[in-house]
Amino acid sequence: MKKLLYFLFLLLVTCKPTQPKDSINTVEPENNSEEQIAFYFFQASKGLDNTIQIKHQKQQLVQGKLKGFFYAEIPADEYETNNLLVTFQEDSDQKIQLQIVNPLVEIVEYVNVEGQFEKKTIYHETKDFVMRIPYNNPIKSVTFELLGIVDQKLKPLFVSKLDLN
Secondary structure, three states: OHHHHHHHHHHHHOOOOOOOOOOOOOOOOOOOOOOEEEEEEEEEEEOOOOOEEEEEEEEEEEEOOOOOOOEOOOOHHHOOOOEEEEEEEEOOOOEEEEEEEOOOEEEEEEEOOOOOEEEEEEEOOEEEEEEEEEEOOOEEEEEEEEEEEEOOEEEEEEEEEEEOO
16 A cells, blocks of 8 residues: 555656646747737726727737637627727738727626626726737737717717837
8 A cells, every 4th residue: 555655656746747727828920820819908997088098008929719700890780889899900901800898897797685686887997908819910000999879870989099019
């Protein structure tokens, strides 16, 4: 029995530690055929005039492929009010558009004391958020537009453009 325990102890001690699964390795852009994902880190904050101020914090490239379809331009019938329409403009003048929920407005579901589901809306003053897109060419700018109803038409309530170069 002691020999078995000694053997298991040696086996455990000699095992090579692995890298944690949740760590992200930064990969420099390379001219190879492997697909890459770009992670863009932003901070949104509420402006004085009720607009949203967005700051670019950093970006990372990793090897991988995203599932799903990314629009060059989102069809107008898929726009939703109070969402942000985000347009990534590449150096090659191609663009990728996404529609995201306003990061400063968070809807949380919880169970109340009676055991019923309830929703609560939390309005943040400042919030960090991350976006990921397939990486083909360097992104030169990103535009955020808050969509809302004006004169019974869906229009941008404000536009914020960030240069990433």
